[in-house]
Amino acid sequence: MKNLLVGQSGGPTAVINASLWGVLHEAALYPEQIGRVYGMRNGIEGFLKGHFIDLGASLDAGARERLKYTPGSFLGSCRFRLPEDLDAPVYQELLRLLEAQDIGYFLYIGGNDSMDTVCKLSAYAARTGSSIRFVGIPKTIDNDLVLTDHTPGFGSAAKFVATAVREIGIDASVYEAPSATIVEIMGRHAGWLTAASALARKFPGDNPALIYLPEIPFDQEAFLGRLQEVLAVRRNAVVCVSEGLRDRDGNFLCEYAASSSTDQFGHKQLSGCGRYLAQLVKERLGIKTRTVEFNVSQRCAAQEQSLTDLSEAIDAGAFGVRSAVAGKTGCMVTFSRNTPYSISYGLADVSLVCNQEKTVPREWISLDGSDVTPALASYILPLIQGSPSIPMKDGMPDFVYLQP
Amino acid sequence: MKNLLVGQSGGPTAVINASLWGVLHEAALYPEQIGRVYGMRNGIEGFLKGHFIDLGASLDAGARERLKYTPGSFLGSCRFRLPEDLDAPVYQELLRLLEAQDIGYFLYIGGNDSMDTVCKLSAYAARTGSSIRFVGIPKTIDNDLVLTDHTPGFGSAAKFVATAVREIGIDASVYEAPSATIVEIMGRHAGWLTAASALARKFPGDNPALIYLPEIPFDQEAFLGRLQEVLAVRRNAVVCVSEGLRDRDGNFLCEYAASSSTDQFGHKQLSGCGRYLAQLVKERLGIKTRTVEFNVSQRCAAQEQSLTDLSEAIDAGAFGVRSAVAGKTGCMVTFSRNTPYSISYGLADVSLVCNQEKTVPREWISLDGSDVTPALASYILPLIQGSPSIPMKDGMPDFVYLQP
Structure with missing residues (x-):
């Protein structure tokens, strides 16, 4: 014994x-x-x-x-x-x-x-x-372990994200003025948790309107173009983004805003790509914006x-x-x-x-990188039941x- | 008819x-x-x-x-x-x-x-x-209507705040390194919702360690002093603050940051009072800090x-x-x-x-303004059942x- x-x-x-x-x-x-x-x-x-x-x-x-x-x-x-x-x-x-x-x-x-x-x-x-x-x-x-x-x-965090994004979509839609709400979700290199936000949708065209994962280099101008297309159809857009979004040169979006530090593993301490994007949208499209960071609640919400x-x-x-x-x-x-x-x-x-590190496969992300495919949503769905x-x-x- | x-x-x-x-x-x-x-x-x-x-x-x-x-x-x-x-x-x-x-x-x-x-x-x-x-x-x-x-x-928002603060307190306590988590809660003029965070406590000395309402002018040095006292007893302190905290001259804390920093677009950065305080603590006490803003979830979380x-x-x-x-x-x-x-x-x-506007009465706030009294918690408790x-x-x- x-x-x-x-x-x-x-x-x-x-x-x-x-x-x-x-x-x-x-x-x-x-x-x-x-x-x-x-x-x-x-x-x-x-x-x-x-x-x-x-x-x-x-x-x-x-x-x-x-x-x-x-x-x-x-x-x-x-x-x-x-x-x-x-x-x-x-x-x-x-x-x-x-x-x-x-x-x-x-x-x-x-x-x-x-x-x-x-x-x-x-x-x-x-x-x-x-x-x-x-x-x-x-x-x-993060759901990023291989084999x-x-x-x-992951399932509970995904359920939290999907539920909270559905609620935020409802909350964001109560006023008539056009608006964009940027929701920043945990995930430095793998976008699984951000992808779970797709489960918030109840019907085609429902929020979140756009979903960006860190697996695909982020193109600011393409994003602004897609957002304008969305806003032509619906007043209030919710955009879900992974905290670890990077541009095609590999720079983290949150580093555009300058303040960043590293932890004892040498990982970049990320926070702020949501804030950066909200500011960008406000500046370029002139609409009301809001940033929501789920922060630790996405990993500790028992409800x-x-x-x-x-x-x-x-x-x-x-x-x-x-x-x-x-x-x-x-x-x-x-x-x-x-x-x-x-x-x-x-x-x-x-x-x-x-x-x-297991990242989201390319075939589970839409061609233009602004959404996930139904196959990815189907993969996550049983995990939140x-x-x-x-x-x-x-x-x-x-x-x-x-x-x- | x-x-x-x-x-x-x-x-x-x-x-x-x-x-x-x-x-x-x-x-x-x-x-x-x-x-x-x-x-x-x-x-x-x-x-x-x-x-x-x-x-x-x-x-x-x-x-x-x-x-x-x-x-x-x-x-x-x-x-x-x-x-x-x-x-x-x-x-x-x-x-x-x-x-x-x-x-x-x-x-x-x-x-x-x-x-x-x-x-x-x-x-x-x-x-x-x-x-x-x-x-x-x-x-x-906000619970600020008279008569x-x-x-x-208010009851559902209070239940959300109390529950999430209890969860954040648990999450914040898993590491050995000392830390302060500043939780920013809605309420520009009335502190009722921030006061609900007191219900998160399970035992004397449990988090949140400190609670600051907008009804009392906020004194930065007194806050840092109280926080040091708390950190002498427990490693990880959760501090709940109303978004509308003001100093004795009536200036909003969130405007302190605006006067000192500009974003990458050249605009004044209007960061929340939670972020400002986290930065202050990091700067002055040299410990790890985190800011949590509940944002719209505190008014739309059905769970x-x-x-x-x-x-x-x-x-x-x-x-x-x-x-x-x-x-x-x-x-x-x-x-x-x-x-x-x-x-x-x-x-x-x-x-x-x-x-x-009905604000929190002075007698329901502790003498030094860093907590609420048991009477205030008793007032809120039936509303979250x-x-x-x-x-x-x-x-x-x-x-x-x-x-x-």
Whole structure:
């Protein structure tokens, strides 16, 4: 019997704790293989400082049930990249810490960077002959992991985006004066989440009128031309854009406005392409404009959780535990889609997943780059189905979270 | 028998169409007094251009039911102020148009400016001996109408704000690095909606850490001092601010940024007060900051509708019809609160309501102006209770709205 250690890493989602719940629930089904279940605080970074909790002791039955619906990373998160060189002392230190807690199963819920951690740790463990199994459980609202049909977290974020854009379209249409509302949606390199805004449409010609993904170089003049065509037909246009839009020279639109900074991974810190475009439209077309940035709400709004997404997030966590118990390591849980819609769970070699990025295929974007195709909307539609019943208390969602 | 004309005016809310539904439902109960029910398109401004629809013919039973849950102004809205001088020709023209459609009941769903319209029209009608009855049905997320305990639309907006702030607090707390998240909430002069963020707290010391309303002059240095105190206790602080914060000289904070920066088009950048404060904190305290602006979602998010608010919005519409049938005119529907919580509906002279503004009383704001008192939270709490079951289709809320 060995103990299990689970962590969460990278940006949170509305259902990342559902995967944690799946891990807890499944682990209890293996009393002969799994002893205690520990949770790293703030991922591998916190664990290196000795921060972890006994999840069995920390959550009573009621709290555990509410955890399933609570957005954000219950255990805390980190953005921490292990060194490329497996001879770096941090690996030896990590293995020592894992062995000190008698860990046999290491489950890490996260996106690209987190899978890089799983990849490196499993490679190091293999080299040292350690029997600890390292399994990745996918999570990202960006839906940009390869070798899986989609990722937990995306369906709920997509449902939030589609719902909010439908509401914004209604709100924008109440006045007679012509207007353009630019909605800026998360997605630096992959436009999956912005594409979900297409599901807001109820009839042909409904808003959003235009949708721009980062996969296609953005042409300002072509955009203004298309917008004028739209405004000739309808007074109030909603335009959905990915935060990571770039021009044909590769410059981010948000950098036109000058202020930009980089995070510790060297990623550009983006914000502002929506604002830039609203200003451009106001200037050139002389109409009223508004910018909406969904910001973190698109990854933490529990009211728009997709039941499908929530269930799959749970299943992904559970499948990760089963795989580790079965002796698998150095792998990530993957989704294959069946017809009619259901999911078969599988595993991929995590070294083939990490540091890759799945963008929207060209054939799912309209020829002129100002919209997505019906095939893309059909791909997303099953992922937003169903609404869980969120536990409520005093008119508010009754989430469970640790006091600081 | 006379016809009824109903309109919507001013900014939309999540439940303004519930009041419209209440008007439709109640009007059908008076077949001997009320003939057709017409809806002005885009309020009084559209009606002056001859734009109105026969609501009985426009909505089948299914659409009418879905209307109850649809945010935004189904009939369209306007921001139109009638002249002060009742001798202006527009009054004669309006009366002619009303008489041409054999209108006996004029119901206007709106806020301050809309009540001004009801006031002037009823005064003009009285002067000319017209028997048309003019009744106002209150609506505003700002909750700033006088002579009523609260206004329909506020409860749902408050529930949205409280829920989203709780989610943002969870999201902001996942990383170890200290941070401040500034959430900017609607409210130029009245802080009711920003105050609702206090309901996000689950335990003492929970986020939001600080709440600033426009009723109290904002002191930058005092704010930075309070924030440092907060950050000494908790890593991640959420600060909720009203968009209309002003300093002791009466200058809007959002204008500070405008005076210092210009955009790439050479225009003054009118950034929100949230952005200004985030930049200030980053500059002075050197920590990571983020700004969240709820924007129009706070007035159009159906998923966070309060069932209490929805029911009261319906009742307000119905009470308006009953009052008009009973011969009342020049009045607005008002709410009185009973203990335990329930609402008694009444009427106020609309001339005492329009162009007034109810702000948050000083005793409901903490002494140093950085929080609200428990009494204010207790006032808001009953207004966010219950969640209606929104009709869904294909994973999305099945709203009803007119094609452009």
